[in-house]
Amino acid sequence: MPFTYSHSSAFTVFKECSLETIIKEINQIDTDLLLFIVDGKVWEKYGANFDFKQVFPDKKVHLWKNPEGERAKLHSEYVSCTDFFLEKGVHRNAHLIAVGGGATSDFAGFVAATLLRGISWSIVPTTVLAMVDASLGGKVSINTNAGKNLLGAFHLPEKVWADLNFLKTLPPHEMRSGKGEILKYAYLDKSIYDAVMNSNGDLHEIIPKCAEYKLKITAEDFRERGMRKLLNLGHTFGHGLERIYNLPHGEAVMWGLALLCYLFKKDQLLSELQQLKLTLQWPEQDPPWLHKTFPTKDILFYAGNDKKKHSNSEIDLVVPEAIGDVQIKTIPLLQIEEMLIASEGNLKKFRL
Ligand SMILES: NC(=O)c1ccc[n+]([C@@H]2O[C@H](COP(=O)([O-])OP(=O)(O)OC[C@H]3O[C@@H](n4cnc5c(N)ncnc54)[C@H](O)[C@@H]3O)[C@@H](O)[C@H]2O)c1
Ligand SMILES: [Zn+2]
Known part of the structure; x- marks a missing residue:
């Protein structure tokens, strides 16, 4: 059953849908530049045959692959990732898309909150925890030597698209x-x-x-x-x-x-x-x-x-x-x- 929920004041929409629909909706985003941040393990499992030029023919795409899981949230990753996007060229109307679990969405959301003082973003959560919790509510963060989630922001994603097919490859403990x-x-x-x-x-x-x-x-x-x-x-x-x-x-x-x-x-x-x-x-x-x-x-x-x-x-x-x-x-x-x-x-x- 497709399900949609919208914040009245802001604009998070959660939607359960297929990858096909996700791609269609991403194509409809009003931007010519997509910044993807994808969890390394998810990329390994699903990315090999994914041709960005073919699925998003009218958009330029920059892709950053995260180390899998919590290592994504290292401060050093934040520096490398933002340097990478800035060197490639980013503008205020770029839209960032996080694909992965909660570590990836926390990290990507913090990048989106701070890049050029904030650009719009959306999430494709690929873990149960990210679908029911981490991708919702706009809390985004990275870790520092002093502890977990100590650098962060409140930055709501525009859309959260959950395709439960991703869960087929999730290990039992996750x-x-x-x-x-x-x-x-x-x-x-x-x-x-x-x-x-x-x-x-x-x-x-x-x-x-x-x-x-x-x-x-x-x-x-x-x-x-x-x-x-x-x-x-x-x-x-x-x-x-x-x-x-x-x-x-x-x-x-x-x-x-x-x-x-x-x-x-x-x-x-x-x-x-x-x-x-x-x-x-x-x-x-x-x-x-x-x-x-x-x-x-x-x-x-x-x-x-x-x-x-x-x-x-x-x-x-x-x-x-x-x-x-x-x-x-x-x-x-x-x-x-x-x-x-x-x-x-x-x-x-x-x-x-
Ligand atoms: N912002 C919030 O409100 C909020 C709320 C709860 C948790 N969190 C954060 O979320 C993080 C935990 O999120 P999580 O449990 O999703 O863990 P995670 O993002 O670390 O992912 C867990 C593991 O699953 C792998 N993985 C992800 N999707 C997969 C898939 N479809 N198939 C196979 N492997 C896959 C990842 O590579 C990783 O190894 C923590 O950093 C926590 O602080 C944030
Ligand atoms: Zn929790």
Whole structure:
């Protein structure tokens, strides 16, 4: 089912469509110059037979191939890429197109935001995570030696075209990473929960619903002053678990969600999580802390360092009460420490 959602004030449009339609719509963009930034792995899999001159006969095209994944977001890549485009020749009416996962769209969006003080851009997301999350909402960034996403901007893409055929080549751990974000949305919104359960996990049904939800929230709270914080559900603990165990992002979000339900004694929500995972064909797993000491100190360290923290001694935690009912609670880190210590023994036996 094709699906379109437009921001009322700005102009992000998310559309599920075929590559043929994407090419047709790119040809209709009012520009004579296209700047493509493509993830290296995606180029390797899909680019070999792609002839830009043939598919975009009326446009000049400059192509930058990114190193695959997170390495795309290196500061040095930003310098090389912008130098490359500027040397080739760019004007204000050029349109940039990112093709890849969230790392590529974050990077390409930052290039688009800064090149000649900002040019228009669009995204062809090729991972589940990028389709439901990273390509939407206009947050763009690169990494620096001091940390992830520390140089960035808000720069909305004009269009986001999602062709789910790209997902056929996505490795299983990257699929799970995107599904972790889908679990988050299912907790946030009852109609997404219903879409997952009623469609038997069909991503064609689920992805547009998640995208619609994120676009709605980010349109209401573009600069992340309020509502947008809800999207952090599962991430306060998830970010820590991601670093401690080197987990794929969405998998860490899933464990972050589970931990949250466990600590706040939401047994019903834990069984919902199990059902959702099953429906999304996510195999049962032991927790990453199974054969190790439970990482209370490290989890607290990362939660305390979270950029969304409330103060030095308190954090804002998004706590689920029921499906479709979540609340932002300001909680002392000391209280979280006590909850974690009290649960360590039982958490060791946890399986989901
Ligand atoms: N801007 C935002 O609002 C926002 C939100 C969430 C995440 N992010 C960012 O997104 C990034 C993570 O995005 P991601 O999970 O998409 O990872 P990614 O972009 O790093 O891609 C993951 C891996 O999949 C490969 N890949 C991509 N598409 C493929 C395909 N169709 N077939 C085979 N392989 C493919 C890539 O080469 C890479 O190795 C992080 O940098 C994160 O900070 C941004
Ligand atoms: Zn996330």
